[in-house]
Amino acid sequence: MLIHTCLSLSSSSPKTCLSSNSGCSLLLDHLLKWEYQPDKRSWSCLATIRIQKRDILKLLNDNSSLWSYVVV
Numbered sequence: 392m393l394i395h396t397c398l399s400l401s402s403s404s405p406k407t408c409l410s411s412n413s414g415c416s417l418l419l420d421h422l423l424k425w426e427y428q429p430d431k432r433s434w435s436c437l438a439t440i441r442i443q444k445r446d447i448l449k450l451l452n453d454n455s456s457l458w459s460y461v462v463v
Contacts, residue, residue: 414450418443 421439424431451457 414443414446418447 418440421436421443425436425440451461
């Protein structure tokens with residue numbers, strides 16, 4: 392779901408693209424670290440995951456047409 396949503400967001404408006412790409416990159420980085428490097432998990436990593444997920448959901452809610460690209 393996340394990667395498909397990020398790709399869809401990147402094809403939208405330039406402002407949305409810039410904000411979503413950096414957020415998606417950061418989120419993906421932390422999700423991969425969380426999954427594959429459990430010894431490097433931290434509270435700040437978890438906080439970043441939660442913040443970026445919240446920001447992406449806000450972006451989707453502000454641009455409701457993007458929900459059609461979300462695959463669960």
